[in-house]
Amino acid sequence: xxxxxxxxxxxxxxxxxxxxxxxxxxxxxxxxxxxxxxxxxxxxxxxxxxxxxxxxxxxxxxxxxxxxxxxxxxxxxxxxxxxxxxxxxxxxxxxxxxxxxxxxxxxxxxxxxxxxxxxxxxxxxxxxxxxxxxxxxxxxxxxxxxxxxxxxxxxxxxxxxxxxxxxxxxxxxxxxxxxxxxxxxxxxxxxxxxxxxxxxxxxxxxxxxxxxxxxxxxxxxxxxxxxxxxxxxxxxxxxxxxxxxxxxxxxxxxxxxxxxxxxxx
Numbered sequence: 001x002x003x004x005x006x007x008x009x010x011x012x013x014x015x016x017x018x019x020x021x022x023x024x025x026x027x028x029x030x031x032x033x034x035x036x037x038x039x040x041x042x043x044x045x046x047x048x049x050x051x052x053x054x055x056x057x058x059x060x061x062x063x064x065x066x067x068x069x070x071x072x073x074x075x076x077x078x079x080x081x082x083x084x085x086x087x088x089x090x091x092x093x094x095x096x097x098x099x100x101x102x103x104x105x106x107x108x109x110x111x112x113x114x115x116x117x118x119x120x121x122x123x124x125x126x127x128x129x130x131x132x133x134x135x136x137x138x139x140x141x142x143x144x145x146x147x148x149x150x151x152x153x154x155x156x157x158x159x160x161x162x163x164x165x166x167x168x169x170x171x172x173x174x175x176x177x178x179x180x181x182x183x184x185x186x187x188x189x190x191x192x193x194x195x196x197x198x199x200x201x202x203x204x205x206x207x208x209x210x211x212x213x214x215x216x217x218x219x220x221x222x223x224x225x226x227x228x229x230x231x232x233x234x235x236x237x238x239x240x241x242x243x244x245x246x247x248x249x250x251x252x253x254x255x256x257x258x259x260x261x262x263x264x265x
Contacts, residue, residue, distance in 0.1 A: 094126040103145035105153050113142035118155065135170045137163055146187035148195065156184025156197065162211075178204060178211035186227050191234040191249065198228035203238055219253040220245065 089095035098115025105111065110121040117140035118129045131137055137155070144156035152166030160181040161174040173179050182200035189195050195206040202222040204211040215222045220240065227239045236247040238254070245254040 089126075095121075096126065096128075100143060101145040103147040103153060105147045106149075106151045111145050111147070111153055113145050113155070116140065118142055132165060132170050133168045137170065138172055138174075143183050144186050148187075148189055150193070154187050154195075154197075156187065158183050160184070160199075162197065173211060177209065178213065185225060186229075188228045188230045188236065190230050190236055196228050196230075196236065198225040198238055200224045203228065218247060 091097055096112055096114035096116055096119045099112055100115075101113040103111050108122075110123075112119040112121060112126075116128070118137060120127045120129050129137070130140070138161060139157045139159065141158040142155055143158040144154075146154040146156070148154065152164055155163040155165065157163075160183070161172065161179055162184050163173070164171045175181065179197070180199055180201040185198045185200065187195060187197050197204045197206070197211060201224075202213060202215045203218070203220055203225055205214045206212075213222075214220065220238070223241060225238050225240055227237075229237050231237065234249045238245050244257045246257060247254045
């Protein structure tokens with residue numbers, strides 16, 4: 001007895017294989033390999049096949065067994081990096097050289113800041129990005145990348161300024177928007193959703209469409225800051241010269257730690 005089933009959400013068409021969710025279905029897809037045929041794909045990106053009901057029950061049992069086995073066996077903490085399955089890309093495969101920063105956006109793309117500029121990787125192909133939607137990036141000298149949880153990509157430039165890429169558009173930020181003429185070293189977001197940026201001329205906080213200098217307000221020196229980060233407790237930390245300073249939620253000013261930045265490197 002055969003039953004017609006329309007499989008939605010289980011399979012991903014080749015055109016949408018860039019989606020990270022497709023990777024998770026590689027094993028179930030191999031079970032359906034006998035039915036794989038490009039002619040089955042609809043324009044909607046779904047695949048309609050006719051399967052035997054017994055086969056479907058078998059597929060469900062295999063999937064359940066797989067999930068149970070994954071939960072039962074955790075990865076050993078003693079494994080070396082060489083013992084994990086991994087893939088490598090070099091200049092031969094089109095990968096850029098001189099990589100300085102990496103970030104993965106919510107749509108699954110991996111963005112790479114390299115010596116030659118900004119690149120985007122979809123899991124198969126590396127694409128150099130000089131502009132988006134007819135707008136060019138102001139510089140190819142990129143120092144930092146950051147993908148906020150809400151989506152999009154921040155690009156920080158080595159000689160000042162930043163760009164936000166989102167929904168096929170770019171927005172540039174420079175001195176007029178509050179960023180100094182100095183290298184953008186890194187970005188972070190605190191528990192309230194506020195974005196911060198560390199530059200070689202101090203710390204900035206993003207408010208509306210401006211990067212606001214918070215040095216005087218939070219008692220920070222206007223000096224070189226190499227990193228900014230937020231930990232699980234919501235504490236904001238910055239590296240100032242060779243020391244670490246922190247700002248806990250509710251505090252009105254940064255406080256120094258007793259350890260130098262060299263202790264963490």
